[in-house]
Amino acid sequence: MTASFDDAEDGFTRETLLETIRRGAGRFGKREIARELKLNSAQKAGLKSALRALEAEKAIHREGRHGWAIAETLPGVTVVEIHDRDTDGELLARPHKPRGDAPRIRMAPGEGAGGRGGPALGVGDRALVRLEPDGEGGYEARLIRRLGQSAHAILCVLRKGKGQPRLVPVDRKSRHELVPVRGDAEKARDGDLVLCRIAKERHHGLKTAQIVEVIGDASAAGAGSVIALHAHGIPTGFSEAEAAQAEKIKPVRQGNREDLRDIPLITIDPDDARDHDDAVWAAPHDDKANAGGWIVLVAIADVAAYVTADSPLDRGALKRANSVYLPDRVVPMLPEKLSNDLCSLREGEERPCMAVRMIFDKSGEKRSHRFIRGWMRSVAKLSYTQAQSAIGGSPDDVTGPLLEPVLKPLWGAYAALRAARERRAPLEIDAPERKVKVGEDGRVLGVEERSRFDAHKLIEECMIQANVAAAETLEQKRVPLIYRAHEPPSVEKIDALADFLPTIGMKWAKGEPPRPDRFNRLLEQAKGGPHYLTVNEVVLRTQSQAVYSIENPGHYGLNLRRYAHFTSPIRRYADLTVHRALIRALKLGDDGQTETEASQLDAIAGDISTAERRAMAAERDATDRFIALYLAEHVGGEFAGRITGVTRFGAFVKLDETGADGLVPISRLGDDRFNHDEKAHALVGQRTGAIYRLGMPVRVRIDEAAPITGGLLLDMLTEPEGRNGKRPSGRRPGKPGKRGPRHKGKRKTGRRR
Structure with a gap:
């Protein structure tokens, strides 16, 4: 047809x-x-x-x-590159020459395991495979033949024992050690971090690798961050051209910018913040036609005044795309002269800014807004704790004089914005953050949950409104921009949620629209019950990942029709593109968006989305390694936790105290044979029917903590639940059984999902 x-x-x-x-x-x-x-x-x-x-x-x-x-189809026979492993240890591949967003390719179980007389496939290898659709939008691949290795670099620790030296990959998904080529082991000391490349094929035994860079002592302070940065390819440092341009930059002058110095703008940031890219101020609106309304001013560092399009600083910022925040350091997007000085809204110092003046009615609905290229001076640098204490009745010497003229009007405006937010009903997932406290010597002092005050929410809501205003203005002016896009959950994820909820006595009708308020009702229904944390986790996993895009599907999580990042140009390149677009749209200078940049926004959006995922992975990995370093001193200790994942090879447990994730191998769950029930998110005993289910509170013992990989291996101390919710009789898990006594020597660390 x-x-x-x-x-x-x-x-x-x-x-x-x-x-x-x-x-x-x-x-x-x-x-x-x-x-x-x-x-x-x-x-x-x-x-x-x-x-x-x-x-x-x-x-x-x-x-x-x-x-x-x-239909993003691929040829039935194609060349792929092995780039990762999934949580089950199976190999993941992508087309050797991908075009656009490549579909997911998973090697069929056992494929490439080296069982045909040849060496096993590993990350970095290339292969000719036959593809079959897997029914989930991706492909399952079966090996035809190996084609050798790519130029993939592998980060390893050099181990020199009594026998042949070994290269141990720091990625806990990598199962196989390597052997340095002849003479290469002399390039580094025992325990050094080294960057390697596969040297040549070997039909039997371990692969050989060439050491191409010696990074330093793997046990040194901050090694967890160094490993994470190298493992994820995070660009560090600045090129000579960037450094030269930064050195020559002079502070900009006020010129014809609108003078905002009489307005008592303040910055409110975390206690340890080094740069300050946003300031706020609010006051009652004096228009009788808007009784009870508010004026809110959000001023943002004018990075575009210093980082011009296609300059060395601009190209370097695009390459990094965002700042990366690790437990012991920050890898900034811009050189320190800009990020911590000229572009930072320092207390008492005059600074150029991009600002938006917004008018809200008494119910928090925005009536109008206007963008300004301004000249400002912050009257105070406050921390969230300071601001919250002051509004709570305990002002200090700094916040006392600001309480009536500045802080109380801000909280008044926030009350109106909060009411509007509640009517909008964005997605309200409870996702507490944990911060690793690191001393000056690199030692981990502890892990604490980040407090979240109304002061945080006030700043967040002001920034959201400024971001919405930016998107609205650029759409109205028909100037191309990069949106912050967040799609609704996929049909498959909603179906999986609907299948899971009945296992804990809850339900979701499959035909029901997945609106944010529907998720909020589900979370509210679970609150106070034994399954709240589980439901919260499953709802979070159901959501799509936000990206940058020139298309506007809206922002599902915030329940907004249009949204663009405008408020953090010091640390996000997306915001810098929006600033330039506003300068062009509103004729605020000759350093706005160029035709060349406008034509490249689609590619830029893709690049910065990839860089954001890269940064998030590095931040997560570094945190895992620092927490593993902290818990290495507690091996043998018992901790409370909760099962956050179940797979065919074991249960993942998140420890309550630190938020660390560890693996309990399936062999350590007792004498029964446990099978993975994917639909019920549970491990079910074949003989007894007893279960370990997602969300189940458990107690575990730390058996191994590996700071190099960030892996934790745990023993289960809690017995499984029976079919009727009671715990069956039998040997207590975690004690030696048919496996014999616990091995006292070296053992591979567990892998985290």
Whole structure:
């Protein structure tokens, strides 16, 4: 069957139909597509035949029950590169020459394990494979033949024992050690971190690798951060061109900027903040027509005044895309002269800024806004703790004089904004953050949960409103911009949630729209019960990941129709592009968005989204390693925790005290044989029917803590629950059984999901 795609008769072309389906990302059925294309009743008949035609030629495929999605197909036989392992240890691959967003490729179980007389496949290897759709939008790959290694670099620790030296990968997903090529072991000392590349093929035994860089002592203070930065390829340092440009930069002058120095703007940041890129002020609106309303001013560091398009500093900032925050250091996006000096809104110092003046009514609804290229002076640098203490009745010498004229009006405006937020009903997931406290000597002093005050929420809501205003202005002016985009959960994830909830006595109708307020009701229903933390975790995993995009699907989590990052240009490149777009749109200077930059925004959005995921992974890995270093002093200790993941090889447990994740191997769950029930998120005893379920509170003993990999290996001390919720009789888990006495020598550390 063919379709004409006649623009006049059908109301759409082939290209517009495919683009609409691509935007829908599997969520648009025929009704939604017709609505997006604004089709009348007569044109809807042509849509049905057009969809059939596209499906017949495999340009699209069905997604879930009613949706359509673009078919990102790959050849049946293709060359792939092994780039990672999943939580089950299976190899993950991607096309050797990917184009756009490549679909997920997982090697079939056992494929590439070296069972055919050849060496096993590993991360960095290339292979010719046969692909079969896995029914979930990805592919399962079966090995045809190996093609050798890519130029993948591997971070290892050199171990020199009595026998042959070994290179032990720091990535806990890597199972196999390497052997340094002849003479390379003399380049470094025992225990040094080294960067390696696979040297040559070996049909038997361990692979050999060449040491290409010696990084330093793996046991030194801060090694966890060094490993994380190298492992994830985080750019560090600044090029000579960047340093030279930064050195020559002079402070900008006020010029024709709007003078805001009479307004008592203040910064409110974490206690240890070194840069200050946002300041706030609020006051009652004096317009009688807006009785009870508020003026809110948000001023942001004017980074665009110093970092001009396509300059060395701009190219370097784009390469890094964001600052990276590790437990013991920050890898800044911009040189210190800018991030901590010229672009930082320091107390008492005059600074250029980009500001937005917003008017809200008494219910918190925004009535108008205006962007300003201004000249400001912060009257105070406050911490969240200081601001909260002052408003709570305990002001200090700094906050006392600010309480009536500055702080109380800010809290008054926040009360209105909070009311509007509650009506908007954004997603309210309880996701506490933990901070690793590191001493000057690099020793971990402890792990604490970050406090979250109204002061945090006040700043957050002010920033959200400023970000919305930026997106609205640029849309109105028809200037291209990068949105902060957050898609609703996929049909598959909602179906998985609906399948899981009945196992804990809750439900979600599969046909029910997954609006944020529906998730909030689910969380409220679970609050106070034994499964609240589990439901919170599952709801969090159901959500999509936010990205940067020139397309605007809205921000699902915040329940906003349009949203762009404007408030942190010192540490996020996305915000810098929005500043330049505003300067161009509002004719605020000649250093705004260029035509070249506008034409590259799509590519920039993709690059900074990738860099953001890279930074998040490095931050998470570094935190894991520092916590493992802290817990290495508590091996043998018993800790309370909760099961946060179950797989066919064991249970993952998050420790209550530190938030650390560790693995209890399935062999340590008792004498029964436990099978993974994927639908119920549980490990079920084959003989007794007893279970270890997601969210179950447990007590564990730390058996191993490996700071190099960040891995924790745990012993289970809590017995499983029976079918009726009671704990069955039998040997207490964690005690030696048929496995014999516990091995006292070296053992591989557990891997974290």
